[in-house]
Amino acid sequence: MIPRHLVIAMSILLVAVLGLSLYAWHIRKSAAVTPVVSDTRPLAPPIAGPTERVTLYVAHDEDGSLRAESALIPLASGRQQRAEELLRALLSLYLDKSSPHVLDSGADIRSVFLVDPGVAVIDVNSAFADTHRSGVLVEELTVTSLIHTISTNTPGLLKVKILVDGKERDTLAGHADLSSFYDVTTVNQLAAQLQPTQ
Amino acid sequence: MRLTSKRGSAGVPPAGRTPIIRPWIVITISAALACAVLVAGAPSDKHLAVYSVAANYSLPLVQREGRPYVGLLEVLEPLGKVSAKSEAKSWRLRYNNVEGDFQVGKARARVQGRDADLGGKFLVENDRGLVPVGSLPSLLPRFLGGPVTLHEDSSRLFIGSVATHFTATLSGDNPPRLVFHFSAPVNPMIATEPGALRMTFSREPVVAPASPTLTFGNKTIPSAIYSESNGAAVVTVNAAIPVIASFSNDGRTVTISATSASAAAQNATQATPAAAGSAPGTRQSIPAASTNPPAAAPTVARRYFAVVDASHGGDDHGETLSNTLFEKDVTVALARSLRQELESRGIPTLVLRDSDANLSVDQRAIFTNADRAAIYIAVHAASNGHGVRVYTAMLPFGGDDRGAFRAWSTAQHASLPQSQSTASAVAAEFQRRQVPVRILTAPLRPLNNVTGPAIAIEVAPQGSDSSQLTAPDYQQLVTSAVATAIAASRDQLGAGR
Numbered sequence: 095m096i097p098r099h100l101v102i103a104m105s106i107l108l109v110a111v112l113g114l115s116l117y118a119w120h121i122r123k124s125a126a127v128t129p130v131v132s133d134t135r136p137l138a139p140p141i142a143g144p145t146e147r148v149t150l151y152v153a154h155d156e157d158g159s160l161r162a163e164s165a166l167i168p169l170a171s172g173r174q175q176r177a178e179e180l181l182r183a184l185l186s187l188y189l190d191k192s193s194p195h196v197l198d199s200g201a202d203i204r205s206v207f208l209v210d211p212g213v214a215v216i217d218v219n220s221a222f223a224d225t226h227r228s229g230v231l232v233e234e235l236t237v238t239s240l241i242h243t244i245s246t247n248t249p250g251l252l253k254v255k256i257l258v259d260g261k262e263r264d265t266l267a268g269h270a271d272l273s274s275f276y277d278v279t280t281v282n283q284l285a286a287q288l289q290p291t292q
Numbered sequence: 293m294r295l296t297s298k299r300g301s302a303g304v305p306p307a308g309r310t311p312i313i314r315p316w317i318v319i320t321i322s323a324a325l326a327c328a329v330l331v332a333g334a335p336s337d338k339h340l341a342v343y344s345v346a347a348n349y350s351l352p353l354v355q356r357e358g359r360p361y362v363g364l365l366e367v368l369e370p371l372g373k374v375s376a377k378s379e380a381k382s383w384r385l386r387y388n389n390v391e392g393d394f395q396v397g398k399a400r401a402r403v404q405g406r407d408a409d410l411g412g413k414f415l416v417e418n419d420r421g422l423v424p425v426g427s428l429p430s431l432l433p434r435f436l437g438g439p440v441t442l443h444e445d446s447s448r449l450f451i452g453s454v455a456t457h458f459t460a461t462l463s464g465d466n467p468p469r470l471v472f473h474f475s476a477p478v479n480p481m482i483a484t485e486p487g488a489l490r491m492t493f494s495r496e497p498v499v500a501p502a503s504p505t506l507t508f509g510n511k512t513i514p515s516a517i518y519s520e521s522n523g524a525a526v527v528t529v530n531a532a533i534p535v536i537a538s539f540s541n542d543g544r545t546v547t548i549s550a551t552s553a554s555a556a557a558q559n560a561t562q563a564t565p566a567a568a569g570s571a572p573g574t575r576q577s578i579p580a581a582s583t584n585p586p587a588a589a590p591t592v593a594r595r596y597f598a599v600v601d602a603s604h605g606g607d608d609h610g611e612t613l614s615n616t617l618f619e620k621d622v623t624v625a626l627a628r629s630l631r632q633e634l635e636s637r638g639i640p641t642l643v644l645r646d647s648d649a650n651l652s653v654d655q656r657a658i659f660t661n662a663d664r665a666a667i668y669i670a671v672h673a674a675s676n677g678h679g680v681r682v683y684t685a686m687l688p689f690g691g692d693d694r695g696a697f698r699a700w701s702t703a704q705h706a707s708l709p710q711s712q713s714t715a716s717a718v719a720a721e722f723q724r725r726q727v728p729v730r731i732l733t734a735p736l737r738p739l740n741n742v743t744g745p746a747i748a749i750e751v752a753p754q755g756s757d758s759s760q761l762t763a764p765d766y767q768q769l770v771t772s773a774v775a776t777a778i779a780a781s782r783d784q785l786g787a788g789r
Contacts, residue, residue, distance in 0.1 A: 158676075229672075229750070230750045273737075275688055276735065283733070284734075287733065
């Protein structure tokens with residue numbers, strides 16, 4: 095004869111086990127059913143070590159202007175790494191949905207190459223170009239922002255080429271020409287034209 | 293504990309990994325199989341083009357029983373009053389006063405009490421009565437009372453005498469011109485490629501001439517070939533040099549002529565050293581001889597003072613301004629309006645793209661340079677921003693001129709000051725009319741490839757509503773401002789070329 099209190103205790107334990115099992119099954123099922131929304135935005139590197147203050151030139155669609163903004167980036171070991179950090183910091187601004195010049199979440203800077211004398215090659219991923227909004231002004235704001243930011247912070251640059259997924263492309267999104275090297279001097283003149291009117 | 297364990301294995305929902313994953317594997321495999329079946333059974337994008345006096349339209353075809361089928365109700369709907377009723381295996385159709393009775397799975401139907409052979413089973417899917425396309429020439433005359441012709445291989449159906457015929461004659465000019473005369477106005481999509489110009493007639497009931505291959509015994513334009521496929525007729529003109537199509541006689545005449553550029557380019561090829569002709573960066577989409585613009589082509593007379601370029605076109609839609617509006621459609625409307633405004637001020641104007649044609653930026657620059665136009669105006673439209681932006685070229689780095697030949701990427705260099713003063717004049721006119729305006733440089737081809745003064749305008753709505761771009765009054769406000777400024781600068785521009 096099993097004592098009554100033991101039966102009650104066993105019953106309670108059995109109900110608890112059943113309940114917890116059902117709950118665990120439900121949780122796992124929900125986790126499996128809920129699609130994992132992958133955030134493809136590049137992560138801004140944690141600024142744990144030494145940093146430096148740089149100037150980014152940020153495009154603003156509202157008035158079609160380019161405005162200087164101060165930012166902190168990790169202190170890089172070389173010119174090339176520094177140039178990549180600069181553009182990644184700029185891109186992270188554009189990937190924010192409240193950005194004044196929003197780029198699609200998949201956009202990324204693959205790499206930046208600095209080749210002497212005075213040549214920079216910016217390689218963006220295909221999502222950067224494929225999802226970019228089309229229009230003369232909106233495209234040239236992006237191009238000018240990238241080139242003016244890198245050239246202002248990297249002395250000695252003369253010309254800049256933009257590649258998409260490592261390959262040459264005719265235009266960014268139907269307008270801004272990517273087939274030639276950009277002349278840094280003329281881009282900086284355009285950047286001056288794009289300064290906000292006081 | 294034994295009791296718990298037993299219950300757990302029998303009645304408790306599985307909490308371990310294996311029992312949970314197994315159903316997911318089954319679901320995933322089932323989903324993959326379902327997708328594969330769906331994809332394999334996805335309808336083809338074949339269409340039946342129907343031409344009639346009442347309307348020209350296109351209907352999707354479905355593949356059943358190993359042959360193409362089409363919805364009978366859909367074929368007759370645009371032509372008159374039609375209704376259908378489905379009862380069990382019977383499907384009744386009434387078109388005006390003619391009744392037809394179709395039985396599912398039977399190859400014969402009764403129309404006005406008489407048997408009609410369908411040449412295949414009649415099918416009903418979602419209350420839609422489907423008949424084999426091959427049965428239409430015998431079936432439709434019973435309903436319509438007139439002749440019906442089917443081009444089965446190309447899925448083109450002609451109801452009544454609607455066919456558009458054409459003739460082609462080659463003029464003896466040098467360079468020669470190929471003139472097509474059509475029996476009704478046409479508006480084909482035009483695409484060019486090295487050695488050929490293709491006219492695709494998807495909306496017009498164009499039919500073949502006596503022979504599908506027309507030969508002209510000429511080296512420059514040796515032949516033209518007529519073909520049909522998937523609801524469209526295509527006329528391909530083979531040419532040894534770049535050619536352009538122009539329309540006249542209310543769209544009944546299409547003239548294929550060699551561009552002035554091609555003649556100039558041929559001369560340039562003969563004069564240019566081989567090294568220059570094979571310079572890096574030469575594009576394959578146009579003849580190599582055309583990529584380096586001839587700097588000295590004084591023999592080519594200017595035919596047009598202004599060249600207006602409706603940007604984008606064909607496969608290149610430009611910006612999608614709204615769900616139903618592409619930039620390429622707005623630019624062609626603005627370009628036509630600008631031509632009207634300029635010509636009303638006595639300025640001969642060429643619109644480079646006056647239809648939905650594919651034109652590369654190189655071709656646009658070549659045509660403009662060959663005509664030695666006094667001003668090139670590219671027209672763009674945008675939903676972003678307000679008012680109008682006026683652009684001049686932002687020249688790329690480098691550009692090594694070779695002797696008398698200018699580098700293609702910086703061909704604009706010598707004319708840039710004149711372009712900038714023209715842009716200023718245009719902007720001043722916009723300001724005078726209180727339209728928001730900015731002047732900027734832009735890395736926008738083909739501005740840098742044009743040898744003469746060249747500007748681009750990007751028209752945005754004054755507010756946030758993109759539909760303003762299609763408003764005739766706004767378009768005229770913009771184009772009349774540009775035309776007024778160009779007319780005021782005419783002496784300066786003309787003197788420079």
